[in-house]
Amino acid sequence: MQSMINENKWVTYMSKRARLIYNPTSGREEGRKRLVDILQRLDAAGIETTTHATEGEGDATRCAAEAIDNGYDIIIACGGDGTLNEVIDGMSRKEHRPPLGIIPFGTTNDFARALGIPRNWEEACELIARQELRAVDVGRVYTGNQAKHFINIAGGGVLTELSYEVPSKLKTVIGQLAYYMKGLEKMTRLRPTELRMNVEGHGEFHDEFMLFLITNTNSVGGFEKLAPSASINDGLFDVLLVKKCNIAEFIRIAAMALRGEHLNDPHVIHMQTNRVEVTTPEYVEINLDGELGGSLPASFEVLPSHLNIFADLSGVSSYR
Template sequence: MMIRMKRARLIYNPTSGKEEFQRKLPEILDYFERAGYETSCHATKKAGDATKAAESAVNHGFDLIIAAGGDGTLYEVVNGMAEKPHRPPLGIIPSGTTNDFARAIGLPLRNIKKSCEMIVRGEAMPIDIGKVNNKYFINIAGAGALTDLTYEVPSKLKTIMGQLAYYIKGIEKLPFIRPSHVRIETDEMVIDEEIMLFLIANSNSVGGLERLAPSASLYDGKFDCLILKKTSFPEFLRIATHVIKGDHIKDPDVIYFQTKKLKASASSNVYINLDGELGGELPIEFTALPKHLKVIMPKK
């Protein structure tokens, strides 16, 4: 009796990181074939490609979907899978600039070979994701001037300079940051005031900072929310230095709480960032979906 090989669909961004992934593609495909996966691949060419490719892979009954790229590629793949009644496990090869989610779950960074080995030998764990109207995010949602950075940095600059490109853009924008008047409603509280930004975290790694949401968990069915009130430039810099130790959540200008659902509205145009991608404009409702997606993790 012939044993059927499992089928894997590899969806990759050929321009992510420093384009190392594309150079190693033949040996990556060979590795998965030897591990028992009949593997085909799809190279993204424009925004939305990874979402369509992931949706097609689910519809065609693939046993494993692999997202290779940065947070943007992962975001699109998650959106292609999240609505489906049957969702195969998702493997991740982090080859982008920041790789926030991969960092949060302890995946090998900047090591494609080890990432492939982890997918084959790892364990599929059901994790929470967030829903925003008809879109989904796996790691972070945010609003405010600082969250614009991820889609303002040119892709070529990210390829050349990596995560440093975000910090350069951030320093450039700091003197021009202006607060927004936002109303945030949960079952537990209402916040109505001028803020610099708010973040809704599913994991503890945001923008390469691993203590920005220190209590966040992928398994508790809740968001960890952080709001920075209206502050002066010197106050902002003071709070930023506390982020390194995770002490910022005790600052009187920071509001930090957990919730399963929240509504956010604004008196002016405020745009939402979902896993580094433009995700719409307030008003918006955010909902946590507990254990909605199986992601392959390193075995404990």
């Protein structure tokens, strides 16, 4: 039976059971501080919610898979890009995948930014309560016999190591500044890597590259124009390669990327595809949504419209 919920004019049709998986250290511990308020807001919308605080690497993945096995109607990821990645990895392995809600409390929140999910926790809860769903693609990567999933970005190269090398305690204390500090340190070790890439529909690329990025959205590391044509549900990755260059040239390209002008630079290769294979004679780690995801060689593929996520279908929600 249709009912109106409080002053927020949320609409629900029946009570639903949700499992909220949260990182107590994300966003300077703001998620932990707001947990009671979040639960009250969801309860007012007819969403009966239990919680799980993550305790270490892989914990959110296990909890998301267990929540599906236990019949929860909704999974909610509350934290940053790392927490979201683990939740999506756990869900994507299952044949039945309930809707996913996102309450972003991390330092960067790339995927939430790309999907227009507001950083304001009250507005994020409202999106979940409104029950409007958007189908989104998921990326899957194979490294050896192991498969993992990502929702926003996969990549390799010295600067892609930033997000998982910055200590969580430092991010809790100083937020985005921690990445800038680490980036300055990384610049002194910036060097190209020999890569061989087989890109479906585009052939083979064998050269020295500063980094490679395989994106599912337009927002990567806070750069909102890195892949301007990327769509979350077109069944395609946007692949970006930066050819060998010196530090001054690399900084110039990064500045251009802030304005979305980098794709015409001769050092940048941009393509769209649904499958990529990457090999190298060197040791290169893989970044998956800001987390360490193994090392090359690896193959990447798109799983079209693999998850349904609560989003604003009337337009793009404000991100703040």
